[in-house]
Amino acid sequence: MRVELKGITKRFGSFTANDQINLVVEPGEIHCLLGENGAGKSTLMNVLFGLLRAEEGEILIDGKPVNFANSGEAVRSGIGMVHQHFMLVPVFTAAENVVLGFEPTKSFNRLDHKTANAQIHELSQKFGLDVDPDAVVENLSVGLQQRVEILKALSHDAELLILDEPTAVLTPQEIEALMEIMRSLAKDGKSILFITHKLKEVRAVADVITVIRQGRVIDSVRPTETEGQLASLMVGREVNLTVQKEATQLGDTVLELRDVVVRDDRGLAVVNGVSLDVRAGEIVALAGVQGNGQTELAEAISGLRSVESGSITLRGQNITNLSPREILDAGLGHVPEDRQRDGLVLSMSVADNLVLNTPRRAPFARRGTRNLSAVASNATELVQRFDIRTSSVESTASSLSGGNQQKVIVARELSRPLTCFMASQPTRGLDVGSIEYVHRQIVNQRNEGLGVFIISSELDEVVALGDRIAVMFAGKITGIVDPSASREDIGLLMAGATMVSHD
Amino acid sequence: MTAIADVFPSVVPVPEVREPGEGRRRIIGALTIVLGLFIIFVFGFGSVSGSHSVVTFNPINTSSGAPWGLSDLTVLTRWWNVVLGLIALAVGVETWLRRPAGALARFGVGGVMFFLALLLWSVRQPGPAPIGNINLTSVLVNSSAVIMVLIYGSLSGVLCERSGVVNIAIEGQFIGGAVAGAMVDSVTNSFWLAALVGILVGGLVGWLLALLAVRYVADQIIVGVVIVTLMGSISSYLNIQVLAPYPNLNIGNQPSNVAIPLLYKIPVIGPTLFDENMFFYVAIALVALISFGLFRTRWGLRVRSVGEHPKAAESVGISVARVRYTTVILGGAVAGLGGVAFIATQGQFQPGITSGYGYIALAAMIFGKWKPSGAVVASIIFGLSAYMVQNLQNSNVPISTEFLTMFPYLVTIAVVAGLIGRVRPPAADGVPYKRD
Numbered sequence: 001m002r003v004e005l006k007g008i009t010k011r012f013g014s015f016t017a018n019d020q021i022n023l024v025v026e027p028g029e030i031h032c033l034l035g036e037n038g039a040g041k042s043t044l045m046n047v048l049f050g051l052l053r054a055e056e057g058e059i060l061i062d063g064k065p066v067n068f069a070n071s072g073e074a075v076r077s078g079i080g081m082v083h084q085h086f087m088l089v090p091v092f093t094a095a096e097n098v099v100l101g102f103e104p105t106k107s108f109n110r111l112d113h114k115t116a117n118a119q120i121h122e123l124s125q126k127f128g129l130d131v132d133p134d135a136v137v138e139n140l141s142v143g144l145q146q147r148v149e150i151l152k153a154l155s156h157d158a159e160l161l162i163l164d165e166p167t168a169v170l171t172p173q174e175i176e177a178l179m180e181i182m183r184s185l186a187k188d189g190k191s192i193l194f195i196t197h198k199l200k201e202v203r204a205v206a207d208v209i210t211v212i213r214q215g216r217v218i219d220s221v222r223p224t225e226t227e228g229q230l231a232s233l234m235v236g237r238e239v240n241l242t243v244q245k246e247a248t249q250l251g252d253t254v255l256e257l258r259d260v261v262v263r264d265d266r267g268l269a270v271v272n273g274v275s276l277d278v279r280a281g282e283i284v285a286l287a288g289v290q291g292n293g294q295t296e297l298a299e300a301i302s303g304l305r306s307v308e309s310g311s312i313t314l315r316g317q318n319i320t321n322l323s324p325r326e327i328l329d330a331g332l333g334h335v336p337e338d339r340q341r342d343g344l345v346l347s348m349s350v351a352d353n354l355v356l357n358t359p360r361r362a363p364f365a366r367r368g369t370r371n372l373s374a375v376a377s378n379a380t381e382l383v384q385r386f387d388i389r390t391s392s393v394e395s396t397a398s399s400l401s402g403g404n405q406q407k408v409i410v411a412r413e414l415s416r417p418l419t420c421f422m423a424s425q426p427t428r429g430l431d432v433g434s435i436e437y438v439h440r441q442i443v444n445q446r447n448e449g450l451g452v453f454i455i456s457s458e459l460d461e462v463v464a465l466g467d468r469i470a471v472m473f474a475g476k477i478t479g480i481v482d483p484s485a486s487r488e489d490i491g492l493l494m495a496g497a498t499m500v501s502h503d
Numbered sequence: 504m505t506a507i508a509d510v511f512p513s514v515v516p517v518p519e520v521r522e523p524g525e526g527r528r529r530i531i532g533a534l535t536i537v538l539g540l541f542i543i544f545v546f547g548f549g550s551v552s553g554s555h556s557v558v559t560f561n562p563i564n565t566s567s568g569a570p571w572g573l574s575d576l577t578v579l580t581r582w583w584n585v586v587l588g589l590i591a592l593a594v595g596v597e598t599w600l601r602r603p604a605g606a607l608a609r610f611g612v613g614g615v616m617f618f619l620a621l622l623l624w625s626v627r628q629p630g631p632a633p634i635g636n637i638n639l640t641s642v643l644v645n646s647s648a649v650i651m652v653l654i655y656g657s658l659s660g661v662l663c664e665r666s667g668v669v670n671i672a673i674e675g676q677f678i679g680g681a682v683a684g685a686m687v688d689s690v691t692n693s694f695w696l697a698a699l700v701g702i703l704v705g706g707l708v709g710w711l712l713a714l715l716a717v718r719y720v721a722d723q724i725i726v727g728v729v730i731v732t733l734m735g736s737i738s739s740y741l742n743i744q745v746l747a748p749y750p751n752l753n754i755g756n757q758p759s760n761v762a763i764p765l766l767y768k769i770p771v772i773g774p775t776l777f778d779e780n781m782f783f784y785v786a787i788a789l790v791a792l793i794s795f796g797l798f799r800t801r802w803g804l805r806v807r808s809v810g811e812h813p814k815a816a817e818s819v820g821i822s823v824a825r826v827r828y829t830t831v832i833l834g835g836a837v838a839g840l841g842g843v844a845f846i847a848t849q850g851q852f853q854p855g856i857t858s859g860y861g862y863i864a865l866a867a868m869i870f871g872k873w874k875p876s877g878a879v880v881a882s883i884i885f886g887l888s889a890y891m892v893q894n895l896q897n898s899n900v901p902i903s904t905e906f907l908t909m910f911p912y913l914v915t916i917a918v919v920a921g922l923i924g925r926v927r928p929p930a931a932d933g934v935p936y937k938r939d
């Protein structure tokens with residue numbers, strides 16, 4: 001399928017998210033869209049998929065203009081889309097989610113579960129994306145949900161596949177497999193529009209790269225460009241892709257975990273006796289494949305999930321099973337893994353979200369009354385400092401692009417005095433420029449004597465940031481290594497090998 | 504192509520499973536034990552030694568022929584209630600110790616024991632003289648009228664809320680159906696036509712709700728309350744200006760019962776379930792139909808997707824607005840039919856005839872976990888307790904009516920507080936959806 005976007009302009013109120021965008025995707029082509037957070041990539045894809053209506057411009061498919069009234073029509077014309085924020089119904093099974101809107105039926109409009117399951121099974125086989133059709137989506141890890149979302153897009157034999165940051169939560173192996181799928185689809189003549197912030201991936205699969213900045217197409221380049229060149233094209237300045245870390249003085253232990261056991265919603269002991277220390281002035285990075293208990297561990301530390309046994313201590317104060325409020329007050333900064341569910345109140349303004357953790361404190365409130373001018377000036381300052389792209393600090397958090405939502409959370413958590421800073425996937429969905437900035441901030445916190453605890457499934461990030469790397473597998477810490485350790489060793493630990501101690 | 508599972512076979516481990524909800528089952532067990540002890544000491548030892556209760560089973564007036572007769576049962580109140588209490592106690596202890604999956608059903612057994620003991624206790628007579636008695640069949644037959652309208656109301660709620668629209672206007676749809684039903688039946692002398700018009704009026708009220716809530720994205724609770732007020736005022740107006748001056752528009756016919764051959768002859772159950780008017784049978788059929796529709800069909804999957812995650816539904820080409828419109832109109836129609844059912848069981852229309860059952864139906868819907876089958880169970884519990892509340896005041900029961908009236912709401916609070924486990928409304932319930 002040949003898709004041509006001509007002069008697409010999409011405005012939200014007075015804000016122009018897409019400005020006269022022209023783009024051509026040839027059959028059999030893997031076309032990467034590269035751009036900063038808030039550049040307008042998702043918006044453009046939603047326009048193409050019939051979820052948003054553009055103010056100007058037209059879409060041509062194989063030369064014929066189309067005008068989708070809704071996404072159903074887009075799907076019927078052969079477009080499949082993996083959404084940045086999954087479009088999955090949490091209480092439905094994987095199979096129900098995949099067939100929704102195109103359900104196979106028997107007599108009396110009855111759902112044909114057997115055919116649906118068979119379809120999923122066949123797709124899983126064909127693409128090597130294993131998913132249990134009967135699993136309820138909300139019980140799946142984010143990585144598995146991503147697989148379901150991908151299967152859903154693949155299920156209609158789409159001629160054009162839109163992939164909006166599908167790799168943000170996948171393991172390196174899954175990413176490799178997905179890129180393999182993309183290549184083979186392209187070989188069959190299908191077209192692919194691929195959005196990612198990981199330049200390595202772009203260079204690995206792209207045939208053509210289109211760079212978008214502030215809603216405009218800046219350039220179209222070949223994957224032979226270096227990562228540095230791509231990064232500066234995207235951000236408009238030089239980007240430092242490596243993290244500089246100065247040596248620091250180690251202080252006292254600030255976060256101490258002792259034999260922590262935590263159960264998940266199903267009652268499984270997914271954190272099964274974790275002990276770990278984070279000292280002031282160091283960054284401990286917790287590596288591991290998603291679904292090995294990291295999520296629950298982070299929730300337990302921040303008070304969002306109860307600890308069954310063991311203890312958690314924050315600079316000498318026992319914070320085990322305290323309320324999130326008390327733990328925040330004890331000096332823990334926390335960037336949660338699921339930003340839309342746990343990190344933001346999407347319907348509230350950016351300004352209010354930026355003071356969510358200290359709404360009752362001076363200067364944001366005095367004697368029970370909110371001080372709105374302080375809230376506003378705090379917002380203006382943080383939006384500037386963290387380069388949060390928003391039309392105004394009064395816009396709702398839901399109107400921000402994914403990466404900018406992430407920046408709001410990081411900005412909020414780093415904007416008050418802390419003892420320990422804990423972040424799950426702190427740079428998920430961020431562009432290279434923002435990653436550089438956030439990493440710099442994290443290192444600065446460490447230099448200023450904070451204990452930093454990073455949980456990331458991104459090996460690059462773990463190695464770049466960590467002063468020590470702990471690896472988690474099956475609810476246990478399988479080893480603690482130096483960042484200089486070989487990736488193979490870390491990989492082995494992630495797959496469950498235990499470390500042989502040398503002393 | 505390499506499968507991910509091949510590359511990284513055992514990376515996400517599966518820890519051993521512990522059954523969820525065990526703590527909750529223990530609580531249910533404890534509650535059942537409390538129920539048993541209450542029965543033993545209040546209804547059992549609370550009755551004077553030697554007092555009797557007489558239970559009769561034969562309906563007083565039957566329209567379609569009497570069931571096979573059962574002779575009266577005269578029992579020693581104290582010891583019968585102690586036995587009933589011991590049964591509840593035993594079930595409770597078993598639940599507490601074993602924490603079985605069917606904990607809630609066991610609590611139900613305790614509830615039935617409570618109900619029977621309460622009946623016996625309420626008609627106890629000192630000495631053996633069989634003066635007062637309780638007619639179990641009548642209790643059930645008379646409660647079935649309330650149970651039926653609660654089923655209509657809660658089904659309406661289930662439909663609407665499954666699509667993400669809170670229908671707090673059920674009471675209004677009841678009123679509309681009742682007024683229209685009374686008038687149409689009086690004029691045409693046909694309950695079928697009355698039912699049809701009731702459906703139309705209920706659907707129209709549903710449409711109004713949908714228009715304001717879906718099209719104009721207004722707050723659903725406020726719109727619902729406004730609609731109830733509106734319908735209440737319209738019905739008062741009609742009552743004063745039309746029904747009162749023209750009594751032959753409000754005759755108060757009641758449809759005759761249709762007995763189901765043979766089945767109606769079963770004692771107690773027969774007159775309750777198989778010798779009812781058509782509205783009762785339709786209610787039962789609707790439960791099955793809506794249950795089937797919501798959970799077995801493509802239509803139901805789409806309705807539920809819209810109630811859970813409208814954006815996801817939109818992204819696969821399902822029109823959120825259209826689904827919500829049709830489901831809310833359908834829900835209104837069901838409640839409208841329920842309004843006619845009021846007339847069918849109570850005769851003439853009078854203002855206040857619906858006496859807040861539209862709201863109790865909402866509670867029943869929550870109790871029933873937004874499922875038609877659950878709504879039926881809840882309607883039975885609420886219907887029975889509503890009937891008991893009305894009738895206990897006539898017998899020698901030293902409980903104030905005001906206190907008894909609280910019962911359905913106490914039950915709802917207990918349920919929402921976790922007796923039933925995670926009671927979770929559809930995720931987008933009550934949340935207006937606006938396309939970008």
Ligand SMILES: Nc1ncnc2c1ncn2[C@@H]1O[C@H](COP(=O)(O)OP(=O)(O)OP(=O)(O)O)[C@@H](O)[C@H]1O
Pocket residue numbers: 012015017035036037038039040041042043044084389390391398399400401402403404429939
């Ligand atoms: N519904 C909306 N209302 C107002 N503004 C919006 C809305 N949706 C998106 N925007 C704005 O449009 C811009 C582009 O957003 P978009 O989601 O397309 O960015 P993106 O390129 O996908 O970024 P990211 O890499 O962070 O996902 C953002 O500045 C965002 O704030």
Ligand SMILES: [Mg+2]
Pocket residue numbers: 041042043084164401402403
């Ligand atoms: Mg995006």
